[in-house]
Amino acid sequence: MTKTILEMRGITKTFPGVKALSDVNLDVREAEIHAIVGENGAGKSTLMKVLSGVYPVGSYDGKIIYKGEEQHFKTIADSEAKGIVIIHQELALVPLLSIAENIFLGNEQAKGGVIDWDETRGGARKLLGMVGLSEDPDTLVTNIGVGKQQLVEIAKALSKEVKLLILDEPTASLSEKDSAALLDLLMEFRKQGITSILISHKLNEISKVADRITVIRDGRVIETMNTEEISESRIITSMVGRSLDDRYPARVPQIGETVFEVKNWNVFHPLHRDRQIIRNIDLNVRKGEVVGIAGLMGSGRTEFAMSVFGKSYGQKISGEVYLHGKKVDVSTVEKAVAQGLAYATEDRKTYGLNLIDHIKHNTTLANLGGISKMGVIDDMAEMDAANEYRRKTNIRSSSVYQVTGNLSGGNQQKVVLSKWLFANPDVLILDEPTRGIDVGAKYEIYTIINDLAAQGKAVLVISSEMPELLGITDRLYVMNEGQIVGEMPTGDANQEHIMRAIVRAEGKAS
Structure with missing residues (x-):
């Protein structure tokens, strides 16, 4: 034995x-x-x-x-x-x-x-x-x-x-x-x-x-x-404690006009000026649509998202961003948020949360104007907002005063989502939104994504889990080595199609 x-x-x-x-x-x-x-x-x-x-x-x-x-x-x-x-x-x-x-x-x-x-x-x-x-x-x-x-x-x-x-x-x-x-x-x-x-x-x-x-x-x-x-x-x-027969909640898409569009986007490495990371990306997301970006690790998906969100990554950035058909300035995080853009980072520890502060402050951090009067924070309004999004995202905590760093990884991710949901963006970029999260919590986050799309938001999801992308999106872009190498309706896609697009692009590059 x-x-x-x-x-x-x-x-x-x-x-x-x-x-x-x-x-x-x-x-x-x-x-x-x-x-x-x-x-x-x-x-x-x-x-x-x-x-x-x-x-x-x-x-x-x-x-x-x-x-x-x-x-x-x-x-x-x-x-x-x-x-x-x-x-x-x-x-x-x-x-x-x-x-x-x-x-x-x-x-x-x-x-x-x-x-x-x-x-x-x-x-x-x-x-x-x-x-x-x-x-x-x-x-x-x-x-x-x-x-x-x-x-x-x-x-x-x-x-x-x-x-x-x-x-x-x-x-x-x-x-x-x-x-x-x-x-x-x-x-x-x-x-x-x-x-x-x-x-x-x-x-x-x-x-x-x-x-x-x-x-x-x-x-x-x-x-x-x-x-x-x-x-x-x-x-x-x-x-x-229950069966989850369907991993991905059903949704009937109601897709409208283009809300978010990026044209001819180019980004160079933040330290090495001559090393181009993102090349000539054209991408759009429509009202009520969930669009995924698939690709292998190192394909440039996160670098692209961060560079669009207030130029948080890279240098020598060029290209144009349009919201509702109008060219907008997203050159800083503050300007990007003001234009209705939100980015839920894959690295919640470093960029997504203040781990030494409690849930209440983290929830309202991206939209202090929403709980303020004449520049002064209304503590009760902040409390109500934090409790509302704690319920909506099912954050497991003793109260909204629990320190965020003491939460489990999945519950920290829900706080990140709560922060951006409270900011009420038109475009929400979710970078690995279910990384390190159990199947029950994943279902809850997929439901939140569906609700956002039903409200007419444009949602862009980056994920390394191909079944997830195939289960929750309406359309897919495929990235490889900083470029878009494929685009397809999710209904016509499978893992083989995605990998074929990547391999085909690598063959051309060689």
């Missing part, structure tokens, strides 16, 4: 006003991939933070037994010394250090107290190759996208002598190709005797690699399934 490497017994963790975990029991076997699933706010990440020492012994009730011995982790360093390494959903890299420096931060490759840079760079290259990155180890982390930063996080974890690897939404920022490579890597680790705990909302990935799955709902373990018992329908029912 397979040996048990980890037991967590009676784990209970309480925050002010919220019981995050209630008498949770979990056992993990040696050299298995054990998946933990649940809705946002169910307690998955909290449980792993207890295990890894982020929440130290004494701040929770219960026992952690690892390799047959009870553990009392006071810090992350304590758990890492035992071979337990956690990769958090939130990136923990230093932007102005190089990739190599980040990988070995706290684990420096030194001789006689002096860093051996050849050893550092060589080790980094080897680790980057394991996660499928070909970047120069001397590249600053700030100069690579969020998806590649996640891969650097994984390489950093691999640099330690890991026995139990905890991955919290590791593929949330990755393309399908990179996600598949990472899952293959986990299965290779399993052959090498390394145990993995995988938290993910991507049920197809879990079904592919997990030996067992534990479902957590509202801070309690609902059930643990073995491989032969795993099915997506059973997982979903356990997660949300």
Whole structure:
């Protein structure tokens, strides 16, 4: 019989006003991939933070037994010394250090107290190759996208002598190709005797690699399934307490005139003036229409969206933006918002939220005029607005005064959406709106998107999940290497058509 490497017994963790975990029991076997699933706010990440020492012994009730011995982790360093390494959903890299420096931060490759840079760079290259990155180890982390930063996080974890690897939404920022490579890597680790705990909302990935799955709902373990018992329908029912027969809510489009149009848009790299990132993009979205932008990681989708939204990315930007047929100035974020444009970023931690402030202030941040009288904020009006959008987007929190940084990733994403919904834009650009969000919350966000379209808004969705784009949009653009390489009605599209457009474009470029 397979040996048990980890037991967590009676784990209970309480925050002010919220019981995050209630008498949770979990056992993990040696050299298995054990998946933990649940809705946002169910307690998955909290449980792993207890295990890894982020929440130290004494701040929770219960026992952690690892390799047959009870553990009392006071810090992350304590758990890492035992071979337990956690990769958090939130990136923990230093932007102005190089990739190599980040990988070995706290684990420096030194001789006689002096860093051996050849050893550092060589080790980094080897680790980057394991996660499928070909970047120069001397590249600053700030100069690579969020998806590649996640891969650097994984390489950093691999640099330690890991026995139990905890991955919290590791593929949330990755393309399908990179996600598949990472899952293959986990299965290779399993052959090498390394145990993995995988938290993910991507049920197809879990079904592919997990030996067992534990479902957590509202801070309690609902059930643990073995491989032969795993099915997506059973997982979903356990997660949300009900069946979700249709992943995408039905919608009857009522599409009108063109609301948003971009013509001949060109953008150059913010640091390298001669490197063109976006080339001659023409794109439009009509009233009541949901338009998707598909493409592989690095295709330029986010860079395009940010450059249009107040020129938040790039330099030497040229082209024209039209709203309701009128050319408009979107040269700053303030001007873009004033014109009726909103952009919900893929990187909610850095650009989307003030994590040290509460939900109420974050909700109204993009439209202070909507809760002010003669330049003075009306506190009650702000309270009413925050509570209204908390209900509309189903944010799980003790109140609108809960600090946003203490919310789960999915609930933080709902706060980002609330902020822009309160701003009442005509055009809403949603960049990876369901990244790191469970299936139940995804359905709620899809419903919000449908409601926006029904109100006559123009909605542009960027997503790395092709089934999502095919399920919620009316029309698709395909991007590759900073250019539009295809356009098609969603009803005529499938994943093969999208990939064919990308491959065809790459063939022409070569």
